[in-house]
Amino acid sequence: MLRRLLAVLLSVVLVGLVAPPAGADTLDDLAKRQAAAEKRKAAADDTIESLEHDLEDTDQEMADAYVRLTKVRADLDVAQAALDVAEAELTSAETAAKKLADRLADAQSEEAALVTKIEEQVELNRSTKSSIAELARRAYRGEGAPDSMSLVVGAESATDFVNRFSLSQTALRVQTNTLTDLQESEATARNSQVRLEAVRETVADLKTEADAAVVVAEKARATASSKRAAVADLLSKEKADLAVIEKRKQAQLDAKDKAEQASSALANDIQDIIGLTKKEKDRIRKEKAAARKKAEEEARKKAEKDKADGKPSTPSPPTSDPKPPAGKGFFAYPTKVPHITSSYGYRLHPVLGYVRLHAGTDFRAYCGTPIYAAAAGKVVWAQYRGGFGNQVLINHGEVGGRNLMSSYNHFSRFAVSSGERVSKGQIVGYSGNTGTSTACHLHFEVYVDGQTVDPMSML
Numbered sequence: 001m002l003r004r005l006l007a008v009l010l011s012v013v014l015v016g017l018v019a020p021p022a023g024a025d026t027l028d029d030l031a032k033r034q035a036a037a038e039k040r041k042a043a044a045d046d047t048i049e050s051l052e053h054d055l056e057d058t059d060q061e062m063a064d065a066y067v068r069l070t071k072v073r074a075d076l077d078v079a080q081a082a083l084d085v086a087e088a089e090l091t092s093a094e095t096a097a098k099k100l101a102d103r104l105a106d107a108q109s110e111e112a113a114l115v116t117k118i119e120e121q122v123e124l125n126r127s128t129k130s131s132i133a134e135l136a137r138r139a140y141r142g143e144g145a146p147d148s149m150s151l152v153v154g155a156e157s158a159t160d161f162v163n164r165f166s167l168s169q170t171a172l173r174v175q176t177n178t179l180t181d182l183q184e185s186e187a188t189a190r191n192s193q194v195r196l197e198a199v200r201e202t203v204a205d206l207k208t209e210a211d212a213a214v215v216v217a218e219k220a221r222a223t224a225s226s227k228r229a230a231v232a233d234l235l236s237k238e239k240a241d242l243a244v245i246e247k248r249k250q251a252q253l254d255a256k257d258k259a260e261q262a263s264s265a266l267a268n269d270i271q272d273i274i275g276l277t278k279k280e281k282d283r284i285r286k287e288k289a290a291a292r293k294k295a296e297e298e299a300r301k302k303a304e305k306d307k308a309d310g311k312p313s314t315p316s317p318p319t320s321d322p323k324p325p326a327g328k329g330f331f332a333y334p335t336k337v338p339h340i341t342s343s344y345g346y347r348l349h350p351v352l353g354y355v356r357l358h359a360g361t362d363f364r365a366y367c368g369t370p371i372y373a374a375a376a377g378k379v380v381w382a383q384y385r386g387g388f389g390n391q392v393l394i395n396h397g398e399v400g401g402r403n404l405m406s407s408y409n410h411f412s413r414f415a416v417s418s419g420e421r422v423s424k425g426q427i428v429g430y431s432g433n434t435g436t437s438t439a440c441h442l443h444f445e446v447y448v449d450g451q452t453v454d455p456m457s458m459l
Contacts, residue, residue, distance in 0.1 A: 075234055076231065270447055374394075375406070390429070
């Protein structure tokens with residue numbers, strides 16, 4: 001019965017129900033925190049593909065480091081929460097082991113004290129029994145207390161009689177007390193022996209439970225050590241990725257300038273093709289600059305709100321882009337199975353914090369996927385264009401009094417040539433990863449008078 005009771009008590013202690021210090025997090029609190037961290041990690045994993053597209057115009061080494069960093073930090077969040085749980089379980093296990101060790105030490109001390117007490121009682125009983133035996137022998141030889149007649153006859157005077165009687169009474173009391181002491185001592189010895197047997201059983205049970213507690217504590221200590229190592233490893237990886245990002249910052253800023261120059265050059269080339277005057281170009285540029293400034297501010301505020309809400313940054317389309325000359329449905333989708341991975345709009349760069357325009361719509365298109373003309377027109381060129389990679393630009397002519405063009409970027413190879421007329425739905429090339437792309441996909445852009453607009457407004 002005692003063994004079962006101790007086992008139940010130990011199991012309660014070892015599952016972490018040792019009373020925590022005032023204000024400390026309980027294991028239940030820490031477990032909930034760990035579950036929340038795992039949910040955040042799952043959410044971060046879901047945004048990796050979007051993040052990769054957000055970093056499309058980013059230096060490749062920096063983009064890879066930032067994606068790794070995002071994963072590492074999500075893992076670190078979970079690992080730290082797991083470490084907190086492991087440390088709490090270790091503390092609980094060590095506390096339980098310490099309590100059992102203290103109880104065992106107390107029981108062993110009591111056992112030792114009882115053994116000493118019993119030994120002393122045994123010695124006392126032996127001595128008492130020896131005294132009683134001696135009294136018995138003296139009585140047998142007639143050396144004990146005299147009877148009444150001998151006291152009277154042997155007394156020389158009344159005083160001598162009184163003295164002899166007093167001595168005999170004292171001797172009798174000594175004999176009686178000695179017998180009483182022996183009885184009490186033997187009873188105490190028997191009780192002490194029973195208590196000793198109970199304490200020895202308790203000691204044996206506590207040794208078993210204490211050994212189990214030590215095993216649990218050692219396992220908790222090993223788990224905590226493993227969790228600490230995991231956290232340290234992730235912190236090391238985080239530091240390495242941050243170093244790469246810091247190292248590649250200037251390269252990214254240079255790449256940003258080149259991308260903006262390439263975009264401006266493309267817009268200028270298109271405007272030259274459609275014959276816009278310098279005055280018209282200047283007006284369009286001013287309108288675009290004003291729209292960009294407003295959109296950048298809106299995108300910055302949205303990105304900050306998304307971050308505060310713990311959401312991934314999403315594009316914020318400008319509200320004052322040039323109005324498309326055609327409505328919804330003018331263009332067909334450029335892929336057979338359209339799946340948008342990144343939308344048109346302004347967004348905050350996740351690494352460097354500047355706002356830039358993602359000037360088209362990205363479609364998932366695995367390497368070598370056929371890409372189709374969104375509308376009929378003439379191929380202006382099929383050539384490599386800086387960050388755009390292999391690009392096909394199609395002029396769809398004037399629609400609603402404004403020139404309309406579309407481009408298909410990052411091709412692995414072309415299916416058309418410059419100057420060729422194409423029909424709606426004709427294959428113009430195959431998806432790839434050329435230019436500043438980070439993975440095979442289609443980057444689709446639409447231009448009104450040489451300025452980009454949201455392709456989805458006409459798809």
